[in-house]
Amino acid sequence: MTxxxxxxxxGGDPDSTDNISDKxxxxxxxxxxxxxxxxxxxxxxxxxxxxxxxxxxTPQYLNKALEGLPPRWKNYWIRGVLSLAMISGFFLxxxxxxxxxxxxxxxxxxxxxxxxxxxxxxxxxxxxLPWFRTLSWYFLICVNYFFYGETLADYFGALVQRxxxxxxxxxxxxxxxxxxxxxxxxxxVLSLVKKHYRLQFYMFAxxxxxxxxxxxxxxxxxxxxxxxxxxxxxxxxxxxxNDIMAYLFGFFFGRTPLIKLSPKKTWExxxxxxxxxxxxxxxxxxxxxxxxxxxxxxxxxxxTNSFTVECEPSxxxxxxxxRLPAGLQNILSWKTVNLYPFQIHSVFLSSFGSLxxxxxxFFASGFKRAFKIKDFANTIxxxxxxxxxxxxxxxxxxxxxxxxxxxxxGPNPSKVLQQLLMLQPEQQxxxxxxxxxxxxxxxxxxxxxxxxxx
Amino acid sequence: xxxxxxxxxxxxIQTQPSEDKGSDSELKVEKDGASDGESKxxxxxxxxxxxxxxxxxxxxxxxxxxxxxxxxxxxxGILTLAMISFFFLxxxxxxxxxxxxxxxxxxxxxxxxxxxxxxxxxxxxLPWFRTLSWYFLLCVNYFFYGETVTDYFFSLVQRxxxxxxxxxxxxxxxxxxxxxxxxxxVLSLVKKHYRLQFYMFGxxxxxxxxxxxxxxxxxxxxxxxxxxxxxxxxxxxxNDIMAYMFGFFFGRTPLIKLSPKKTWExxxxxxxxxxxFGIMLSYxxxxxxxxxxxxxxxxxSNRFQVDCEPSELFQLQDYSLPAVLASFTGWTTVRLYPFQIHSIALSSFASIxxxxxxFFASGFKRAFKIKDFANTIxxxxxxxxxxxxxxxxxxxxxxxxxxxxxGPNPSKVIQQLLALRIDQQLNIFNSLKAHxxxxxxxxxxxxxxA
Numbered sequence: 001m002t003x004x005x006x007x008x009x010x011g012g013d014p015d016s017t018d019n020i021s022d023k024x025x026x027x028x029x030x031x032x033x034x035x036x037x038x039x040x041x042x043x044x045x046x047x048x049x050x051x052x053x054x055x056x057x058t059p060q061y062l063n064k065a066l067e068g069l070p071p072r073w074k075n076y077w078i079r080g081v082l083s084l085a086m087i088s089g090f091f092l093x094x095x096x097x098x099x100x101x102x103x104x105x106x107x108x109x110x111x112x113x114x115x116x117x118x119x120x121x122x123x124x125x126x127x128x129l130p131w132f133r134t135l136s137w138y139f140l141i142c143v144n145y146f147f148y149g150e151t152l153a154d155y156f157g158a159l160v161q162r163x164x165x166x167x168x169x170x171x172x173x174x175x176x177x178x179x180x181x182x183x184x185x186x187x188x189v190l191s192l193v194k195k196h197y198r199l200q201f202y203m204f205a206x207x208x209x210x211x212x213x214x215x216x217x218x219x220x221x222x223x224x225x226x227x228x229x230x231x232x233x234x235x236x237x238x239x240x241x242n243d244i245m246a247y248l249f250g251f252f253f254g255r256t257p258l259i260k261l262s263p264k265k266t267w268e269x270x271x272x273x274x275x276x277x278x279x280x281x282x283x284x285x286x287x288x289x290x291x292x293x294x295x296x297x298x299x300x301x302x303x304t305n306s307f308t309v310e311c312e313p314s315x316x317x318x319x320x321x322x323r324l325p326a327g328l329q330n331i332l333s334w335k336t337v338n339l340y341p342f343q344i345h346s347v348f349l350s351s352f353g354s355l356x357x358x359x360x361x362f363f364a365s366g367f368k369r370a371f372k373i374k375d376f377a378n379t380i381x382x383x384x385x386x387x388x389x390x391x392x393x394x395x396x397x398x399x400x401x402x403x404x405x406x407x408x409x410g411p412n413p414s415k416v417l418q419q420l421l422m423l424q425p426e427q428q429x430x431x432x433x434x435x436x437x438x439x440x441x442x443x444x445x446x447x448x449x450x451x452x453x454x
Numbered sequence: 455x456x457x458x459x460x461x462x463x464x465x466x467i468q469t470q471p472s473e474d475k476g477s478d479s480e481l482k483v484e485k486d487g488a489s490d491g492e493s494k495x496x497x498x499x500x501x502x503x504x505x506x507x508x509x510x511x512x513x514x515x516x517x518x519x520x521x522x523x524x525x526x527x528x529x530x531g532i533l534t535l536a537m538i539s540f541f542f543l544x545x546x547x548x549x550x551x552x553x554x555x556x557x558x559x560x561x562x563x564x565x566x567x568x569x570x571x572x573x574x575x576x577x578x579x580l581p582w583f584r585t586l587s588w589y590f591l592l593c594v595n596y597f598f599y600g601e602t603v604t605d606y607f608f609s610l611v612q613r614x615x616x617x618x619x620x621x622x623x624x625x626x627x628x629x630x631x632x633x634x635x636x637x638x639x640v641l642s643l644v645k646k647h648y649r650l651q652f653y654m655f656g657x658x659x660x661x662x663x664x665x666x667x668x669x670x671x672x673x674x675x676x677x678x679x680x681x682x683x684x685x686x687x688x689x690x691x692x693n694d695i696m697a698y699m700f701g702f703f704f705g706r707t708p709l710i711k712l713s714p715k716k717t718w719e720x721x722x723x724x725x726x727x728x729x730x731f732g733i734m735l736s737y738x739x740x741x742x743x744x745x746x747x748x749x750x751x752x753x754x755s756n757r758f759q760v761d762c763e764p765s766e767l768f769q770l771q772d773y774s775l776p777a778v779l780a781s782f783t784g785w786t787t788v789r790l791y792p793f794q795i796h797s798i799a800l801s802s803f804a805s806i807x808x809x810x811x812x813f814f815a816s817g818f819k820r821a822f823k824i825k826d827f828a829n830t831i832x833x834x835x836x837x838x839x840x841x842x843x844x845x846x847x848x849x850x851x852x853x854x855x856x857x858x859x860x861g862p863n864p865s866k867v868i869q870q871l872l873a874l875r876i877d878q879q880l881n882i883f884n885s886l887k888a889h890x891x892x893x894x895x896x897x898x899x900x901x902x903x904a
Binding site for chain 2: 171172174175178182185186188189190192194197198200201205206208209212259260261356359362363366367369370371395398399402403405406407416417420428429431432434435436438439442444445
């Protein structure tokens with residue numbers, strides 16, 4: 001690995017210790033397989049101490065297996081093997097069910113947080129600041145407690161109401177979360193040390209921005225998951241497919257550079273990736289829409305204390321006939337076509353993943369250029385850190401969540417009922433009458449002989 | 455003004471941006487002990503514009519006879535009275551004006567903090583960045599105000615067709631607007647300025663997080679009833695003033711290294727006097743519907759109204775005193791509004807935690823070597839200087855209300871109900887009916903066939 005990284009860095013001039021201005025990035029010789037995240041190839045940056053990302057930690061057995069090949073092919077093989085390993089891992093955890101998925105999401109979130117915070121420490125030479133590591137992890141725990149508490153209270157309402165301590169925790173959830181956060185805030189203020197004010201404020205802000213990005217979006221991923229596994233699998237697969245397809249199209253046909261920020265991206269790769277991803281999304285949606293296991297919202301069965309995915313599939317997962325527009329009719333000589341409505345939604349998801357998703361990658365590239373790091377970390381040999389693989393996913397998760405909230409579903413009925421029961425009785429009565437007249441208007445209730453006087 | 459600020463600044467100190475020197479001793483006389491700041495004017499630090507003396511001419515003329523120290527006292531005193539009178543005026547003017555004022559304060563605070571960021575990073579001439587910061591402010595405000603308007607003015611929104619569409623797809627529209635800004639940011643990255651641009655991006659987002667979310671919590675509190683807006687703010691102001699007074703007359707033991715002028719005597723004296731003040735103020739205000747009723751929008755008259763049956767919190771109740779106090783004061787019971795008991799919690803928070811917001815702002819100003827956030831208010835600094843303790847308070851009040859006082863907002867529940875599918879509505883109708891019948895609020899009715 002290190003041979004490749006230095007190959008382009010031979011002619012690099014040593015960096016001056018000017019924190020403010022960036023030097024021009026060297027031409028990246030490293031072959032980016034999943035063309036997401038280009039980075040500098042110089043390893044000598046006095047500002048940021050050598051990270052572990054620059055040392056070769058490919059496992060020994062892989063090294064032995066591939067020692068016969070030249071370095072370039074070795075790189076290909078490692079990236080290929082790891083890509084296959086990651087995709088198989090993806091299938092495995094889908095098979096294992098919702099609880100495993102939630103745990104995996106949480107693990108990924110913690111690792112991403114740790115990677116970004118570590119970069120912050122190195123940038124600001126603040127590894128030895130008193131308290132600060134403790135405080136960063138404490139804030140992570142607080143924010144996770146807040147979000148997971150809200151999720152649990154929403155989706156497992158019945159379970160929560162049954163257990164007395166859980167009921168108490170859920171009723172005062174916001175207050176408890178706020179109190180925990182405040183404790184951290186006060187600890188921060190009390191930990192301010194005379195000569196390190198600015199550093200401490202920087203790290204405070206860095207922690208909060210990281211929490212904003214990493215934690216909120218991992219929770220959106222989990223909320224998407226609860227809508228139905230298909231809303232978790234399809235967006236992630238779309239982003240992965242776009243990575244791979246854009247790279248392949250760029251490799252074979254690439255000519256025109258796309259953006260100065262990532263010199264290895266090309267317009268041909270971008271457009272080819274877009275069309276390939278739309279088709280892939282279309283086909284994947286068709287395949288998955290047939291199975292209740294993917295399509296049903298994840299529910300919690302109070303009696304058996306386990307997750308159930310059994311339901312009547314909603315309208316978007318029921319095959320419907322669509323008339324083709326006249327132009328396509330002539331070409332294909334079909335009048336109508338049978339589609340799942342979800343396939344049409346998948347076109348929108350794919351378009352977003354291909355057109356806007358890459359901006360997440362450019363953002364991460366810019367970030368790495370700004371702080372002169374090659375990869376976020378070196379967790380995955382050949383691919384860098386977890387953040388490197390997930391940087392495009394974040395925008396996608398948020399988009400999917402907003403899409404679902406706006407176009408697909410209404411509010412969660414059990415949550416509405418829960419809120420109803422918390423109101424004052426007079427308010428409940430008021431709502432009762434409103435609902436009564438509304439349903440009667442719609443014809444769902446027989447007209448009552450006389451209005452109930454209250 | 456400038457005389458005082460320079461008084462401690464005889465020796466210019468060379469500093470590097472990344473290292474903080476210790477703070478010099480305070481020489482500026484504090485009126486409202488909320489925000490301490492350094493009194494040295496750095497020549498080596500970032501070029502934060504040194505506030506020039508911009509006390510209005512009229513004040514200068516009126517006070518030209520006094521010595522500079524007394525002149526400072528008078529300027530601060532007059533401005534304090536002016537701000538308090540202004541506070542009463544806008545309360546009188548009603549909810550809409552209050553919302554506008556909150557919005558203006560928020561914009562000004564945002565501008566002050568962003569300007570500091572520009573000065574710190576010498577990034578005033580970065581391409582696009584000023585536009586982008588304001589654009590993000592607009593997006594986040596659109597998102598929050600849209601949610602508030604949809605929640606509280608549900609009937610109005612349902613009536614007007616364009617508003618209805620905007621409200622149905624509100625999250626999507628807000629997200630699309632934000633994404634546009636995000637993409638513009640990525641496209642605006644310039645080769646030699648990556649780090650600066652990321653810093654400013656992060657700075658903008660943290661500022662938005664602090665300033666905008668909390669101004670919206672203030673507005674939510676306002677809609678619960680103006681008393682939930684007035685009492686917390688008054689408690690914080692009272693704590694400032696009382697802590698200063700107690701510190702001035704009795705202060706001896708320093709409280710925290712970060713603000714050398716704060717003393718334990720001021721802190722504790724401020725706590726007790728704020729609690730007493732809070733109890734008295736809530737007693738006075740709980741009698742008036744204007745303050746106590748939730749702000750509602752009347753569809754027919756298209757106006758805000760504050761007319762309602764006061765909830766139990768605002769009705770006098772008898773409390774029996776514990777034995778100790780009973781023998782002490784000779785009363786067996788005392789008549790209180792329950793709200794007065796809540797006000798003790800609010801005052802305690804304002805006195806104990808509010809100052810931490812002030813310390814945070816002090817630390818921030820020390821870190822970035824600025825004296826005040828800006829020079830908007832003569833004698834007091836910028837708007838942020840006056841509002842730094844309010845932010846924690848606003849969040850606390852909102853969380854307090856949500857946890858201990860009220861349940862969910864009924865109109866929001868209706869809104870969600872009507873958005874459900876019809877069979878889900880029917881299920882909920884039947885559940886609600888069973889619940890109400892069980893509790894005895896409905897006479898037993900025939901079971902409606904689902």
